[in-house]
Amino acid sequence: MxxxxxxxxxxxxxxxxxxxxxxxxxxxxxxxxxxxxxxxxxxxxxxxxxxxxxxxxxxxxxxxxxxxxxxxxxxxxxxxxxxxxxxxxxxxxxxxxxxxxxxxxxxxxxxxxxxxxxxxxxxxxxxxxxxxxxxxxxxxxxxxxxxxxxxxxxxxxxxxxxxxxxxxxxxxxxxLSTFSSDQIFTFMGDTFGHAYETMVSKLTNPLIQSIARSIIDLLKLASAELRQTPADARGLDKLMQAGYLGGLATGSVFVGVCHALAHSLEQQKGVAHSSAVLSLTPRCLSWHAETTKDPIYSHLLSEFESIGLQSRVSPDVLAGVDLLLLARQALADPAMKTSPIRMKEQEMMGLINWILKK
Ligand SMILES: [Fe+2]
Missing domain, CATH: 3.40.50.1970 (Rossmann fold)
Known part of the structure; x- marks a missing residue:
């Protein structure tokens, strides 16, 4: 084989x-x-x-x-x-x-x-x-x-x-029945992060992009069902399937700078992976939208909001973090190999400062 x-x-x-x-x-x-x-x-x-x-x-x-x-x-x-x-x-x-x-x-x-x-x-x-x-x-x-x-x-x-x-x-x-609604939506944030970062990965392709779009469609349906009835079995089922597709996509084209930053935050502050990705995703999207002018990022940002994730973002995700260490650890993270934008310390610090202001 x-x-x-x-x-x-x-x-x-x-x-x-x-x-x-x-x-x-x-x-x-x-x-x-x-x-x-x-x-x-x-x-x-x-x-x-x-x-x-x-x-x-x-x-x-x-x-x-x-x-x-x-x-x-x-x-x-x-x-x-x-x-x-x-x-x-x-x-x-x-x-x-x-x-x-x-x-x-x-x-x-x-x-x-x-x-x-x-x-x-x-x-x-x-x-x-x-x-x-x-x-x-x-x-x-x-x-x-x-x-x-x-x-x-x-x-x-x-x-x-x-x-x-x-x-x-x-x-x-x-x-999943033992998780609170907040935890479930935090998991959704990480799954959305997998859809977003595989959609724009340096290795992405039409097959993976179609999987990424399916993840977002499933998350929209799951979110609507779970907001109406927390722990709704149909909603949890769709979330499990979205998470599975996220694993297929990340296993194929990997992730990018949002996950690289999240990995460093986990290491520095002990933040849970899904919480870090949820809170970094909209800021990374808006920075990419501003930097590249590619409409895909604004589109993904509106999808993130339509799933109901914006209200769950932590405003002070970088509080108490050594920012230079964050930049250096993120740049050294394997996820950066598939980031759509080549970044050095100056660009990474630019993104980190953008996150701080948002
Ligand atoms: Fe993740």
């Missing part, structure tokens, strides 16, 4: 995607006898999680919890399971859990590899199946071959290979 170059347009697909409320019941049909479940701490308190475990009846099930996507966490699990690997790994959680489980699968399949050389030379073909069950709607990890893992220096590194694409993704909105 062709693994491909990240710079040649491509989309890697799962073998199957299951969606709608109750879709976790497909786990009953899994062809695996030894299952390793990697979930977020506290997952056992969630009714939907307990249903997942119930659907695995008759199999040998081992459960691990994983709080953050760090090299240390992944290596801890690898050491524990390298002598008796499972047939199947089931990652249940947000992006950090699903990314850790993705990386764990590849490291278990390739005993000679480490984080330092995981993407150098060929990887063994799949011997362990991986099923991803997102419990948050915006990460998109379930849809792509990217795993973002934090090193011991605190820097997040994206690892990208077709062999990390989950075999199966299950998009069951039952997991």
């Amino acid at each position: 062709i693994d491909g170059s990240p710079l040649v347009p491509h989309i890697w697909f799962n073998q199957s995607v299951h969606f709608r409320k109750g879709s976790i019941m497909v786990l009953k049909t899994l062809q695996a006898s030894r299952v390793l479940v990697v979930a977020y701490p506290g997952a056992a308190d969630n009714e939907a999680y307990r249903k997942v475990i119930g659907n695995l009846e008759g199999r040998t099930v081992q459960e691990e919890t994983c709080k953050t996507a760090t090299q240390g966490e992944v290596l801890r699990m690898r050491e524990k399971y390298e002598h008796s690997p499972p047939d199947l790994i089931l990652g249940i959680g947000g992006g950090q859990v699903m990314d850790s489980a993705k990386m764990l699968r590849v490291l278990l399949e390739n005993p000679g590899k480490s984080f330092a050389n995981i993407l150098e030379g060929p990887l063994a073909q799949r011997s362990i199946a991986y099923v991803a069950v997102p419990t948050t709607p915006s990460t998109g990890s379930e849809a792509n071959g990217t795993a973002v893992i934090k090193g011991s220096d605190g820097v997040k590194v994206p690892y990208v290979t077709r062999l990390m694409v989950p075999d199966v993704a299950i998009l069951d909105p039952s997991f």
Whole structure:
């Protein structure tokens, strides 16, 4: 199989995607006898999680919890399971859990590899199946071959290979019922950020742009339904599907400066990823509109407002931030490789000052 170059347009697909409320019941049909479940701490308190475990009846099930996507966490699990690997790994959680489980699968399949050389030379073909069950709607990890893992220096590194694409993704909105309306709309902000940044990525193409437009259409419908009835099942379902498409698009053409800034804010202030992207998106859009005069940015800004996200933007997202460090970290972020505008420190500081004024 062709693994491909990240710079040649491509989309890697799962073998199957299951969606709608109750879709976790497909786990009953899994062809695996030894299952390793990697979930977020506290997952056992969630009714939907307990249903997942119930659907695995008759199999040998081992459960691990994983709080953050760090090299240390992944290596801890690898050491524990390298002598008796499972047939199947089931990652249940947000992006950090699903990314850790993705990386764990590849490291278990390739005993000679480490984080330092995981993407150098060929990887063994799949011997362990991986099923991803997102419990948050915006990460998109379930849809792509990217795993973002934090090193011991605190820097997040994206690892990208077709062999990390989950075999199966299950998009069951039952997991979203425990989130507040504010949290749900914050996830929408990150998903919108994926649509916007893939629409204008340096690598974008008509196929990805059509996916990005579909994400925005789904978000509009989900927002209308969720504003009328919070936790509306149809609205949550559409949000899960928008998040999935966001994962397909970002896994193919990656993101840009808005995510680069968000990654630095996460590192500096511990701001949640989706909150940072939500608050940076309209300011990045208006700066791009002003700088490039390309009407796409004004159009995207009006779409952002029509989804009802503008009122949820934090006015002081950069409060207490070391601005020069923010600029330098953002410029060094891998997301800048696909930013539509080439930026140096002067342009990045210009954008940061624009964000401060807005
Ligand atoms: Fe994001």
